[in-house]
Structures are given as structure tokens and as C-alpha cells.
Amino acid sequence: MIEFRLDSTSGVSPYLQLVHQVRQALRLGMLEEGDQLPTVKEVVARLAINPNTVLKAYRELEHEGLASARPGVGTFITRTLSDASLAAHGPLRREMGRWLVKARQAGLDDESIEALFRDTFRSASAEDVA
Amino acid sequence: MSVAVTTDGLGKRYGRRRWALSDCSLEVPSGHVVGLVGPNGAGKTTLLNLAVGLLSATTGTISVLGGNPSDRPEQLARVGFVAQDTPTYSHLSVADHLHLGARLNPGWDAHWAAKRIAETGVDPTQKAGQLSGGQRAQLALTLALAKRPELLLLDEPVAGLDPLARREFLQTLMIAVADDGVTVVLSSHLVADLERVSDYLIVLAAAHVELAGEVEHLLATHRRLVGPRRDSVSLPGDCRVIDASHTDRQTTLLVRTDTPIHDPAWIVEDIDLEDLVLAYMGQTSNVERNRRSGLRVQP
Numbered sequence A: 001m002i003e004f005r006l007d008s009t010s011g012v013s014p015y016l017q018l019v020h021q022v023r024q025a026l027r028l029g030m031l032e033e034g035d036q037l038p039t040v041k042e043v044v045a046r047l048a049i050n051p052n053t054v055l056k057a058y059r060e061l062e063h064e065g066l067a068s069a070r071p072g073v074g075t076f077i078t079r080t081l082s083d084a085s086l087a088a089h090g091p092l093r094r095e096m097g098r099w100l101v102k103a104r105q106a107g108l109d110d111e112s113i114e115a116l117f118r119d120t121f122r123s124a125s126a127e128d129v130a
Numbered sequence B: 001m002s003v004a005v006t007t008d009g010l011g012k013r014y015g016r017r018r019w020a021l022s023d024c025s026l027e028v029p030s031g032h033v034v035g036l037v038g039p040n041g042a043g044k045t046t047l048l049n050l051a052v053g054l055l056s057a058t059t060g061t062i063s064v065l066g067g068n069p070s071d072r073p074e075q076l077a078r079v080g081f082v083a084q085d086t087p088t089y090s091h092l093s094v095a096d097h098l099h100l101g102a103r104l105n106p107g108w109d110a111h112w113a114a115k116r117i118a119e120t121g122v123d124p125t126q127k128a129g130q131l132s133g134g135q136r137a138q139l140a141l142t143l144a145l146a147k148r149p150e151l152l153l154l155d156e157p158v159a160g161l162d163p164l165a166r167r168e169f170l171q172t173l174m175i176a177v178a179d180d181g182v183t184v185v186l187s188s189h190l191v192a193d194l195e196r197v198s199d200y201l202i203v204l205a206a207a208h209v210e211l212a213g214e215v216e217h218l219l220a221t222h223r224r225l226v227g228p229r230r231d232s233v234s235l236p237g238d239c240r241v242i243d244a245s246h247t248d249r250q251t252t253l254l255v256r257t258d259t260p261i262h263d264p265a266w267i268v269e270d271i272d273l274e275d276l277v278l279a280y281m282g283q284t285s286n287v288e289r290n291r292r293s294g295l296r297v298q299p
Helices: A014-027 A040-047 A051-063 A082-105 A110-129 B044-051 B073-077 B094-104 B110-120 B133-146 B163-180 B191-197 B215-220 B273-297
Strands: A067-070 A074-077 B003-014 B018-029 B033-037 B059-064 B079-082 B151-155 B183-187 B200-205 B208-214 B222-228 B240-246 B250-256 B267-270
Touching (some): A040 A051, A051 B163, B003 B044, B003 B183, B018 B044, B018 B059, B018 B200, B018 B208, B033 B044, B044 B151, B044 B183, B073 B079, B094 B110, B110 B133, B133 B151, B151 B163, B163 B183, B208 B215, B208 B273, B215 B222, B215 B273, B222 B273, B240 B273
Parallel strands (some): B033 B183, B079 B151
Antiparallel strands (some): A067 A074, B003 B018, B003 B059, B200 B208, B222 B250, B240 B250
8 A cells, every 4th residue: 555645845736746656656566456545535634635636636547547446445556557668768768868968969068958858848748738 | 516605796894994805706616625815804704704694794695505694593503613713612621512512503413523532632521721722623623523514614723723733633624524525615824734625715805806716727727927028918818917027137927828828938837826826815915006006196
């Protein structure tokens, strides 16, 4: 069973923080298929958050096919994230390494590289939404 | 969607001049935890007291769970209220409070109340006046919840509590929401708390409703724009500037919009609940300032 936490300074909405924590636990192998997530009441009692926030996070996980609710029992993990995506990490990392070399050759320092990455990432996500 | 509280043109005047609340039209849907925020004197306590029937309106109407707030005992039994500073009877014991609650409330859940008090570790024989602030707040909340209300109104219940007592209070409250689906309206200055517990927001300022809506929708429709200084700004048609600040080089806007901003000259950022609340509270002070400076120009 994982234990949720909330960072009130992150600027990320509470429900997304819960979703991210489940995804991260799946990636790191801390959660596996068949594992039960804490009940809504357990999360509410621990974090003092709105039950709708927990429900929304669990619905999002269901929507992504990562979890499913069994009425009267709880919410269970239905899929793991680690193996499939881990295989892709290597090639992506190599590609990004080559990109970093290019960026440095062009004269960008670490901060500019980070800013450029974040900005590109943000506009790409915004286009996805739009 | 059922509605817990509806107000229409609601106003309350104290004495001859001072409007504590003016032209307030709201619909608070059931099943939410509503955060009620605003500066001191904005009308939060007045609105809550009107909803629970402790005050009567000067203008307009208010309907609570479909009824008149002060109509009948049956109406009062459906609404729980914890007033500012969580008042209790200091000379009565905790057990006396529970007896009183049982005698005064038709739907009183004595078993739940006793269990709740046991969980908080308070000795039932202790006088309420000897309790710590946190224990007293828990007692007041237990009394309000044990009547099994459909709507619970809380006026700054956690303002005087230390962080641990505050967390415990909100835990009790959120468990009640999870168990019974009680609708909650909670006034507070502590936006960080509201960020955790509320999914609906009402901002009051200077006796007016500045903003009301579901938190998620409000956060999704407000953006911060940062860009090079410009005095006249052209933005998409549905874009409304809530707050603007300028340095000699830079302009920062907080805008409300339903469409994405694609102008590459702006860095577009998400905002959090605190940004939102401050922007709407600040908006009033800007308006006030303009009004005042406008007056000064008059001969």
C-alpha cells in the first residue's frame, strides 16, 4: 500500500499530485498489478483533503487504464508502467544527450537549456490540449 | 444539480448607512465544500448569519435547502452551524454539552457523538472552559455534526488553532464529508487549508461577491501573462484583465479567459488558489483606489 503526501507549495493541484504519485510508484515498481490503493476515507483521514479530490484522482487513474474500482471493496492497480516505458528510456536518453551537446556547442548554459526545455515542453503540452 | 443555498439581491444594512452585504446573488450547489474568503469586514460572517437565520435580510432573499432559514424547527435541524471562535458553554462539562445536544436536536446521533469525543481523547467530565483551543473546536464541530445536518456552516473555525489542531479539525470535517456527503460552507483566511479541502470558492470583498465557482473551473480559466512592458494591451475578446502590474520593462497580467493565449510575446503561466484569491481581493482595492482618486479630481 502506498502512502500519499501533499506538497502545498508545488502549485500542482492536489488531485494531480495523487495521480503523479501513483504513476511514479508504478514506474519505480513500488506498486504492481493487483495492489490495492488506500480507500478514499483513508486518504481523506490522513491528508485532510476533500474526498472529491481523491475520487477524481482515482477516476483519472481508471480512465488511463491503470486502476479499476471494485464496488464495496476498493480500487486496485490493473497495469504496471515500469517495463514498457523503461525500454524506451535508453534511446530517448541518447537522443537527448546528442541534443544537449548541440545546445552547449551553440553556447547555451545550463539555465538557458532548462528554460528552453521547460518552455518547449509547456507549449507542446498546450498544443496537445488545444 | 440540487442547490444548498440560493441568494438573490441579498443585502444587510447595519444602522442607517453601513451595508455589510450588498446585492449578493449566489447559488451554492449541494455536495461541495465551499471556501468563503475575503478581507475582514467583507461580509462573510453576515452572509453565514443570514443563512442560519440569526440575522434577517434588509433586501433580497435567501433560501437554504429550499426553505426560509429561520422558518421552523425542522429547518434548523437540517443546518449545522459553528460560529466564530467555536463558542461553547465554559461552565458546562463536555458530557453536559452532549446531553444538551441530544435534548435540543431531533436527529441527534448520541452514539456517534460519544465515539467522536472518545477519539479526540477529551475527558467528558471536563468543563469546556478548561479545554484547549483545539479540543474546544473539536467539541463544537462534534455538536454541529452529531445533529446530522445536510448543510454545515463554519465561520473561521480554525483561525485560532495551532497547525496540528487545525489539521485534526479539518480531518474530522473531511471524514464527515466522505461519510455523509454533508455540504460545507467554510470561511477562512488560510488559503493553504482551503486548497486542500474546498472544491468551490466564493470571494467576498467590500460587501460584494467578487467571484464564485468551482475551484477547478476557476483555475482552468485564469492565467498569468508575463511579457515586455506595454501600456495598451490587445487580448482576445473574451479575455478580462483582473489584475495588472507594471515595471519599467515588464507587464504582468492576471486574466480570465476561456480560450488559450497563443501570442508568443506572453509567457503564459498557471495560477494557484492563493493567486486567484489575492487577485480578486486586490481588484476591489484597485477599484476603491480609482474611485477615491476620481473623487479627488472633482472640484
